[in-house]
Amino acid sequence: MKPRVLLTHPLIKEAMDYLSSQTELELGTSGDFLPPSELAEKIKDKEGLLCFLSDTIDRELIEKAPFLRAISNCAVGTNNIDLKLARNRGITVTNTPDILTESTADLTLALILATTRRLIEADDFCRQGQFKGWKIDLFLGQGLPGKTLGIIGLGQIGQAVARKAQAFGLKIIYYNRHRLSPEKEMNLKAEYRHLDSLLAEADIISIHASLNPESYHLIAKDKLALIKKSAVVINVARGAIVDEKALAEALKTGRIWAAGFDVYEHEPRIEPELLSLKNVVLLPHIGSATYETRLKMSFMAVNNLIEALAGKTPANLVKDS
Numbered sequence: 001m002k003p004r005v006l007l008t009h010p011l012i013k014e015a016m017d018y019l020s021s022q023t024e025l026e027l028g029t030s031g032d033f034l035p036p037s038e039l040a041e042k043i044k045d046k047e048g049l050l051c052f053l054s055d056t057i058d059r060e061l062i063e064k065a066p067f068l069r070a071i072s073n074c075a076v077g078t079n080n081i082d083l084k085l086a087r088n089r090g091i092t093v094t095n096t097p098d099i100l101t102e103s104t105a106d107l108t109l110a111l112i113l114a115t116t117r118r119l120i121e122a123d124d125f126c127r128q129g130q131f132k133g134w135k136i137d138l139f140l141g142q143g144l145p146g147k148t149l150g151i152i153g154l155g156q157i158g159q160a161v162a163r164k165a166q167a168f169g170l171k172i173i174y175y176n177r178h179r180l181s182p183e184k185e186m187n188l189k190a191e192y193r194h195l196d197s198l199l200a201e202a203d204i205i206s207i208h209a210s211l212n213p214e215s216y217h218l219i220a221k222d223k224l225a226l227i228k229k230s231a232v233v234i235n236v237a238r239g240a241i242v243d244e245k246a247l248a249e250a251l252k253t254g255r256i257w258a259a260g261f262d263v264y265e266h267e268p269r270i271e272p273e274l275l276s277l278k279n280v281v282l283l284p285h286i287g288s289a290t291y292e293t294r295l296k297m298s299f300m301a302v303n304n305l306i307e308a309l310a311g312k313t314p315a316n317l318v319k320d321s
């Protein structure tokens with residue numbers, strides 16, 4: 001008998017077709033949002049769950065799923081899942097690491113360029129019919145060569161950003177919970193700094209840490225006070241690492257120069273203050289959104305789930321941290 005599986009939202013079609021051929025599949029919704037009450041109703045009789053970072057898989061939900069044996073998260077981050085409870089219940093949890101590293105790093109570079117060269121403001125200016133001719137000081141931005149990029153969280157994505165950013169002439173400093181080996185630092189040409197020193201020294205600060213109790217609101221008012229007035233802050237990791245209200249205030253008062261966000265603390269809600277500011281670029285969590293990457297993520301999530309439900313050790317098992 002095929003295992004009963006709930007897929008909360010659609011995957012890329014080919015992967016969803018394959019999942020449907022291997023399991024007794026129910027699709028939660030083909031719309032944008034599956035309300036928690038509906039998710040709780042649909043999970044009741046399921047053995048497997050394939051979900052996304054926008055689904056909250058907490059105690060309340062897991063307790064409603066007595067048959068659940070495997071949760072496959074189609075994301076690298078797993079902060080949306082109560083991992084401890086899943087482990088205590090013997091539920092296997094998997095994620096989709098590594099394959100989204102390059103696309104997420106590319107999007108980081110896109111945000112760095114969009115903020116430092118004021119691309120969105122300039123595009124808007126053209127669309128409003130305001131371009132009247134070349135001018136020496138039209139949309140003056142900041143150049144990258146010789147500037148310092150401070151990376152917070154030098155895991156796979158942070159390291160890919162470091163490599164790509166060097167092609168733009170950026171010097172790399174980093175802060176990480178665990179310092180890298182001297183050999184790795186040398187290969188990456190990345191110098192370690194304590195967080196406060198990094199914040200004071202960097203021209204661009206890019207966040208790639210995972211969200212956990214230690215990193216929650218890591219960048220709040222006290223830390224923003226250390227940052228250079230000309231600095232740019234980029235966040236493509238998890239929204240809650242930054243205190244959005246404090247950041248909006250810093251952008252508004254000119255305490256910092258610009259910011260680029262792909263993630264928000266209470267997605268899909270965006271701090272209203274940010275929406276009215278010109279010196280922030282706002283993206284709807286599209287770090288890994290290339291067709292190639294999303295196809296790979298979809299198949300990886302499907303294969304993880306099928307392996308786990310077959311009692312095998314899936315390739316991308318998540319250990320709770």
Ligand code: GLV
Nearest residue numbers: 053074075076077
């Ligand atoms: C994206 O944010 C992911 O965790 O995959």
